[in-house]
Amino acid sequence: MKVKFNVKRYFQVLGISLAVIIAAAAVCMGIDFSGLNNEEAVDNTSTVEAADGKINVLLMGVDVDGLRTDAIMLASFDTETKEVNMLSIPRDTKMYIGNRYQKINAAHAFVDESGEIGGATATCEAVTRITGIPINYYVDFSFDAVxxxxxxxxxxxxxxxxxxxxxxxxxxxxxxxxxxxxxxxxxxxxxxxxxxxxxxxxxxxxxxxxxxxxxxxxxxxxRVEMQQKFLKAVVDQKVNASLILKIPSIFKDISSEIKTNFTVSEVIKYSKYLADLSSVNIHSYSLPGEYSSDSANGDVWIPNMDEIRTMVQDVFGYPADNITTDNPKNA
Structure with a gap:
């Protein structure tokens, strides 16, 4: 469900918030614009409350039809060190989605038994299953928004x-x-x-x-590496105090092109953290694995689960013993 914004009410208090900057890293400034409507319900069934000084945001760029994800990136912000670890997940990553093994980008478009499209919720679940990293917030965006x-x-x-x-x-x-x-x-x-x-x-x-x-x-x-270079360039060149003057215009252009579970109070709460963020504080990683040919799915990215476990534990600081690409019902 799309979240509505109220520009006039919150423009004066937001500044440069965590939501803006992390979404900027993947949608080139696309989230906290001026207050999210607390009253409209969002689907949080695959997210958890932020804890332990870390804020994990899943960024999803959808294709022209708004169904499959063309880009998936998980941004983890440490509120103590002010560091951002960004994990790019290839859209061709092979894992169990819906009712069979297929590419992870299908999670967003998969229709379940009730006729509901998986959307951001299903993608959050898939990313947590393969990484073990709990997701607190998501930003679902179109490339028109970019x-x-x-x-x-x-x-x-x-x-x-x-x-x-x-x-x-x-x-x-x-x-x-x-x-x-x-x-x-x-x-x-x-x-x-x-x-x-x-x-x-x-x-x-x-x-x-x-x-x-x-x-x-x-x-x-x-491709992921090229995207990460560009996103760092955006942060270095455009994240500054003058950004707030552009927020109303930005909002008008993309408020209909993103979906998120951020709330007004959360945006304001996090706004203090990242005013001085630069690309020096952003560390980019890609999901370990290699390409292979699959008779059912074509070229797929086969995750290296041992390397993923090591990266999740050493870089992101989460336990990864139970991560899997298999059917969650068999876990």
């Missing part, structure tokens, strides 16, 4: 690399999705549309001489 927010914040300085050494850069055309990416190598002042292209780019067009898509050398893991 474009709108970047346009409000102003251009982002970023360098597009020559990915394939042929001077082409990021070029891809998908008429079905009305997606046409065109980012040749070079230094950019990225606008909203270009930022979306950067975040959505997975591979190039088919090479006519080979019949094969040109893509990142390491597949989705390289």
């Amino acid at each position: 474009a709108h927010v970047i346009d409000e914040l102003g251009p982002i300085e970023f360098t597009i690399p020559d990915l394939y050494g042929d001077g082409v850069g990021m070029v891809y055309d998908d008429p079905v999705q009305s997606l046409h990416i065109n980012l040749p190598p070079g230094d950019y002042q990225l606008n909203g549309q270009q930022a979306v292209w950067l975040m959505r780019y997975r591979h190039g067009n088919v090479n006519p001489s080979t019949g094969v898509f040109k893509g990142y050398v390491n597949g989705d893991s390289d």
Whole structure:
């Protein structure tokens, strides 16, 4: 259920809050805008209350249809050290979703026996099952929200690399999705549309001489790394005291394009923490694993459960003995 905002009532008290900054790291400033409506119910069945000095937020970028997740990122903020650990989870991660083993991005779109779509709740459950990290809050956003927010914040300085050494850069055309990416190598002042292209780019067009898509050398893991670099650039360039002046305009553009379980009191409570955040305090990780071919699901990311357990325990500070990719009913 979409959460409503009240711009006038809370604009004066918010400042730069945890919600803004963490959502900024994945939606490029997309959450605390001016007060969430406490009166409207949200689905918290797969989240828990924040505790132990940590705040864990799951960020989900959905595809054009608003069903499957095109990007999944878990941000864990330590209120004592002021550090943010961000874990990117490949959309192709194979695990038990709904009634069979499939990609984790299907959790958001899976329809259960009651006819309800899983949405953010199902994705939260899947991420906690595979990581053991309790999720306190979620932000579910469209890529239109990313474009709108970047346009409000102003251009982002970023360098597009020559990915394939042929001077082409990021070029891809998908008429079905009305997606046409065109980012040749070079230094950019990225606008909203270009930022979306950067975040959505997975591979190039088919090479006519080979019949094969040109893509990142390491597949989705390289894509995740590129997204993380961009998000850090956003934090370094746009998180400052002047951001508050842009909040009303940002809200008007994206209030209909995000869903979250943050409340007004929580936003205000966390607003004191991250006014001085920089990318130095943000540490990026990707879910350990490797790509494999699956007869039912195509190319999938096979999680390395031993490495995930070590990372969760050593980096995020949570027990991970019981994490699994299997059917939760068999646990």
